[in-house]
Amino acid sequence: MRQNVPELGSFIREQRERSAMSLRKLADRAGISNPYLSQIERGLRHPSAEILKSISRALSISAESLYERAGLLEGRATPDVERAITADPTLSERQKQALTEIYRSFIGGEETEA
């Protein structure tokens, strides 16, 4: 399995750190060995899609986001928050606007810790 290895591995590490999880914690949650997770993050191995799926679950991100970085899926972005907001029939226009703006400030600007 060929992958854009540096990107996949570093992405997984970033997500892990963002979740404030140790490598062992994530490995346990994903049900894989921690040495193997370490190797994956450092780009030394090319994990199978099943492993990627387990990791995505443990990180609470979509499997697709990892599959894409692994070159297994194309163009299919992670379900878009903005699109979901727009499509949600329980939100008013105002609420949609407000949520969208908050979302954009989160992804676009500094992380604002409240």
Next chain:
Amino acid sequence: MRQNVPELGSFIREQRERSAMSLRKLADRAGISNPYLSQIERGLRHPSAEILKSISRALSISAESLYERAGLLEGRATPDVERAITADPTLSERQKQALTEIYRSFIGGEETEA
């Protein structure tokens, strides 16, 4: 990699026969060995996602259709807002929490039209 093996293999064979291709022809088109394709169709091996991708290309079907049968992807429901937020890799845990709470307050309370 665990798969619903009989379904995946037989599905690939059906698609191949539907395309009136010999096993060797499809294997050549997919860039894999024909013995291996034979084993896959008969459920003797559990091919990687990369192999499935190559086969899907050669069969002119979507990679997703094979990934789903292999258990790598799940039925693509319409993503709702909470799920989209959770799955978004660009958001920190804090931001996810904040957005989710705002969303919940919007759908849970009265619509406030100004």
Next chain:
DNA sequence: CCAAAGTGCTTGCAATTGCAAGCACTTTGG
């Protein structure tokens, strides 16, 4: 201070993937 716990990594190995070489059969065409 120091033992225990936590953290990430090294290394050897069993199991698995995917392939090359080749087999047995069937079909084609001269």
Next chain:
DNA sequence: CCAAAGTGCTTGCAATTGCAAGCACTTTGG
């Protein structure tokens, strides 16, 4: 009829995946 081509499968093996055992270091807490 029979050689050549086509078809799908068997089998042994090199390369790779994923793991267990363990190491070196850092942090914690009594």
